[in-house]
Amino acid sequence: MSIKYKILLILLLLAFVTHTLITSVYYINSQKLVKKLATYHLVSMANVQQQRMNGFIASNIEKLKLITSRTQMRRSFASYQQNQNKAHITLIKKILLDATEQAKSIEDIWLLDTTGKVVVSGQGHNLNRSYSNHPLFLNAKKSTSANLLLNEREGQVPTIIFSAPLYLEQQLLGVVAMQVNMELLFEFLRDYSGLGKTGEVLMATESSQGNILFFTPLRFEHFPQLFNRNSAIASLYKTERSESHDELLITNDYRNETVYAISHFLPELDIVIIVKMDQDEVLSFNKELQQLIVYLIFFLILVVLIASVILAHKITRPVITITEVAVMISRGELKKRINEYSDDELGKLAQALNTMADRLINTNLMLEEKVIEKTAELQKANKKLEVIAQTDALTGLKNRGFFDKQIETEWRRNMRLKSPMSFILIDIDHFKSINDNKGHPVGDEYLKKIANLLSSSVLRAGDLLARYGGEEFIIVLNGTSAENAICFANSIKDGVENLQLLNEFSSVAAVVTVSLGVCSVTPHAEISIAECIKCADEALYQAKRNGRNKAVLKSLKSP
Numbered sequence: 001m002s003i004k005y006k007i008l009l010i011l012l013l014l015a016f017v018t019h020t021l022i023t024s025v026y027y028i029n030s031q032k033l034v035k036k037l038a039t040y041h042l043v044s045m046a047n048v049q050q051q052r053m054n055g056f057i058a059s060n061i062e063k064l065k066l067i068t069s070r071t072q073m074r075r076s077f078a079s080y081q082q083n084q085n086k087a088h089i090t091l092i093k094k095i096l097l098d099a100t101e102q103a104k105s106i107e108d109i110w111l112l113d114t115t116g117k118v119v120v121s122g123q124g125h126n127l128n129r130s131y132s133n134h135p136l137f138l139n140a141k142k143s144t145s146a147n148l149l150l151n152e153r154e155g156q157v158p159t160i161i162f163s164a165p166l167y168l169e170q171q172l173l174g175v176v177a178m179q180v181n182m183e184l185l186f187e188f189l190r191d192y193s194g195l196g197k198t199g200e201v202l203m204a205t206e207s208s209q210g211n212i213l214f215f216t217p218l219r220f221e222h223f224p225q226l227f228n229r230n231s232a233i234a235s236l237y238k239t240e241r242s243e244s245h246d247e248l249l250i251t252n253d254y255r256n257e258t259v260y261a262i263s264h265f266l267p268e269l270d271i272v273i274i275v276k277m278d279q280d281e282v283l284s285f286n287k288e289l290q291q292l293i294v295y296l297i298f299f300l301i302l303v304v305l306i307a308s309v310i311l312a313h314k315i316t317r318p319v320i321t322i323t324e325v326a327v328m329i330s331r332g333e334l335k336k337r338i339n340e341y342s343d344d345e346l347g348k349l350a351q352a353l354n355t356m357a358d359r360l361i362n363t364n365l366m367l368e369e370k371v372i373e374k375t376a377e378l379q380k381a382n383k384k385l386e387v388i389a390q391t392d393a394l395t396g397l398k399n400r401g402f403f404d405k406q407i408e409t410e411w412r413r414n415m416r417l418k419s420p421m422s423f424i425l426i427d428i429d430h431f432k433s434i435n436d437n438k439g440h441p442v443g444d445e446y447l448k449k450i451a452n453l454l455s456s457s458v459l460r461a462g463d464l465l466a467r468y469g470g471e472e473f474i475i476v477l478n479g480t481s482a483e484n485a486i487c488f489a490n491s492i493k494d495g496v497e498n499l500q501l502l503n504e505f506s507s508v509a510a511v512v513t514v515s516l517g518v519c520s521v522t523p524h525a526e527i528s529i530a531e532c533i534k535c536a537d538e539a540l541y542q543a544k545r546n547g548r549n550k551a552v553l554k555s556l557k558s559p
């Protein structure tokens with residue numbers, strides 16, 4: 001995998017992990033927050049309902065107080081209790097009816113005597129009915145009270161009765177009971193504003209059997225509804241007779257839907273106000289948020305992907321250029337350069353690569369110059385060596401090795417030209433006696449002097465002169481006939497004698513002399529070089545036998 005894709009992968013992974021972590025934490029917290037917000041909302045809604053109920057109770061108690069303050073009614077009721085005159089009842093009834101008609105919230109008003117029996121009623125309801133053991137009578141004897149009158153039969157709406165003691169000159173005459181219009185109460189309970197699509201406000205109380213009666217209108221069912229005390233919805237009814245805890249309750253309601261609920265206890269009526277909303281609706285905000293988060297993650301990853309591609313390209317582009325140029329330089333294309341580079345480390349690397357290529361070119365040039373120089377030196381040394389290898393150290397003449405090689409070339413050339421060649425072998429006479437009597441250094445000296453003479457005699461290009469043995473020399477004259485060759489040999493013989501190198505121990509002369517064997521031939525395929533040399537050697541032998549200090553010619557005839 002290239003660096004580009006590695007960078008891309010790392011950036012994507014980092015982005016994915018970071019985004020997922022952040023959004024997960026955010027989502028978890030948002031869930032808690034949503035729950036908290038729902039609790040605050042339901043609590044405030046419950047507070048509003050509780051205030052409304054308190055207002056409803058307070059306004060009705062106010063109305064009841066106005067009724068109980070009616071002096072004419074109290075006097076008439078006191079008079080009736082004394083003389084049982086029905087005319088008082090008629091007057092009281094009229095007063096009660098007037099009061100009922102004036103306030104829409106009042107259904108009916110009754111007066112109960114001190115035994116709890118209904119003596120007079122504005123609408124004529126409940127006449128003669130006794131409430132002697134009922135809280136509405138028992139409480140009212142002490143002070144004004146609000147009482148919920150349950151009717152536990154299905155479909156029957158309960159009623160709220162406000163009752164207050166009725167005094168005349170500090171004498172208890174009885175109790176005034178005021179039945180309110182429940183519809184007015186239910187009207188504001190049916191106002192679901194602020195409660196979404198599923199929220200509702202309910203009021204519940206405990207029935208005589210201990211079950212829970214939801215007596216206010218239900219949003220999704222008929223009312224009232226009586227629920228077993230062990231049912232899930234019954235748990236919404238809080239029996240604590242204390243201040244509300246504002247504690248969120250999650251349970252199933254009458255539709256078996258999971259709901260979030262807050263309940264507040266209303267001690268005046270011994271009822272519980274419940275404000276609830278479906279969990280799904282409460283959490284729907286969070287679901288929207290969840291969806292938003294998913295879209296956001298995808299969007300962010302897309303942004304990171306694009307940014308990563310651009311970044312990876314920006315980072316790896318110089319790396320790729322550097323790599324390409326480095327590969328080319330490694331292949332020997334030293335003129336390749338990186339033309340654009342940044343200010344960062346990669347830019348420095350590119351500059352270093354350019355400098356390295358420049359230095360390589362300079363080094364190569366220097367090396368080439370050195371190689372040329374050294375090659376020239378080597379060639380010079382080789383030539384020197386070659387000369388040394390071909391030269392006899394004592395006399396400075398060419399040695400036998402050189403002669404053997406060179407003679408082949410000359411032989412072939414003369415064979416082509418059909419030109420004659422003369423081989424002359426020269427041997428110093430009685431040289432041993434010089435060594436023996438005068439010593440080797442003198443012998444060497446004589447050899448050098450004779451060699452110098454020979455060198456100065458053999459001047460034609462193409463002729464060969466070499467030291468052939470200890471005190472033996474060979475000359476090959478190219479293009480020279482036998483007659484000319486013997487002449488040349490004799491001139492050599494005379495030349496050596498004229499050197500006047502003393503040899504008192506020679507039987508030939510007092511000075512050093514030489515014997516020469518000459519063999520002339522025109523090279524052809526049937527004759528070899530060895531045969532020619534052998535022929536010259538035989539001529540030399542002949543010269544020695546004939547008394548030395550002589551040149552003898554011998555010819556090799558073509559077969």
Ligand SMILES: Nc1nc2c(ncn2[C@@H]2O[C@H](COP(=O)(O)OP(=O)(O)OP(=O)(O)O)[C@@H](O)[C@H]2O)c(=O)[nH]1
Nearest residue numbers: 427428429430431432433435440441443444470471
């Ligand atoms: N000083 C010296 N002596 C050499 C050299 N090479 C060969 N000799 C000597 O040359 C002598 C040759 O002697 P011989 O071959 O017996 O012949 P000669 O004494 O010359 O007698 P003839 O050839 O019969 O006249 C030997 O004593 C060799 O040691 C050399 O480089 N320097």
